[in-house]
Amino acid sequence: MIGGADDDHMNGGAGRDFLRGDQGSDRLYGGIGNDQIQGGDGSDRLYGGRGNDRLVGGLGRDVFVLEKGIGSDVIRDFQVGQDSLGLGQGLSFNRLDITQSGRNTIISFGSDRLATLVGIQVNQVTSNQFIAM
Template identity: 45%
Template sequence: MKDTLSTQNLSDDLFLDDSAPLFVAPGDGDGDGDGDGDGDGDGDGDGDGDGDGDGDGDGDGDGDGDGDGDGDGDGDGDGDGDGDGDGDGDGDSDFIGDDTNNRISGDSGDNHIVGRGGDDRLFGLAGEDDIFGNAGNDFLNGGAGDDDLFGGSGNDRLVGLGGGDDLVGNAGNDRLVGGAGDDDLNGGSGNDRVLGGGGDDDLVGGAGRDVLIGGPGEDDFILQAGGSDVIRGFQDGIDDLELSGRLEFGDLSITQQGNNTLIRAFGERVALLRGVNANTITQADFDIS
């Protein structure tokens, strides 16, 4: 049997079983609640620690003459997750918010959590959860299990943590953190920051000027015409560059730009590979989807 809970009071928060504490994003000391420890304290508001304001952490700008400045500047300190519970916490349940700023925590089952309007904090905990932020600037945390997280409109932060998660930022300037597991991450439209973390991840920036950051696994960076991605952590011979849509390898020009590799298609920048020598990038590094 499925239970449905809906907030009615403007100040309502939903919590479950007070014998089990609400999930807290791992403490990394930076105050942003995503567990990656990247708070910087350099005063430029981009969260990268290099003081140049571009949000990519290397302090050199992107060097392609477009002056884009890749960064997110979020530093929002979400993920504290305290409160009392009143549910049994053992079933597959729906948790539906309202148009205020909700904090909603699921249980150990497979939950369907909807934030609706407002700037919401939504926590899936255990189980395989579907979490929707919808309107507002939301924080979504899947917790353990294989979760599907959808940011909706607004500038959202999505954290997968354990399991193989699907994270979609949709509209807005979003931040996606895959965590452990083999994750699929898609920033959607807007200028997004996508961090794969552990596991073999698929990273898609989507439209806009995005920053894609791989991890120690075998990651696929999906490139498309109309995107303009900065890629960090590319491991030649381990990671792949995947061409989507109608892009083909023959459409590309690959040149050295400072310490980086610049990839263009039809005269437009598609990707900039940080710290990668252009003469190491060959057709063998590309897949065509």
């Protein structure tokens, strides 16, 4: 599913969905399944949903929403100082485990891996990048 020039709101549903917001400030929800979600231009909000999803915000100030108990997302283009990580219900920065794994940063809540930030060093991740949802 591909959006247009306006602000799009897309829900993937069940299955392996591909969502791309294109232009505008979009809200993209993967739903159930291992989805690929791309924000495109604009300041987008990306929700992976249930499953292990791949998220790319694109240009703009994007928010990647983390939620517990629904899968682990791979965030491929997190921009430190520009993008944010949204904390879903029951999550707070102080309760997260943030660790380095090779060239990537892993964000976990107990034994629940929430996300992998590709190419981001753990010392680049601070409370300033997290917002309550």
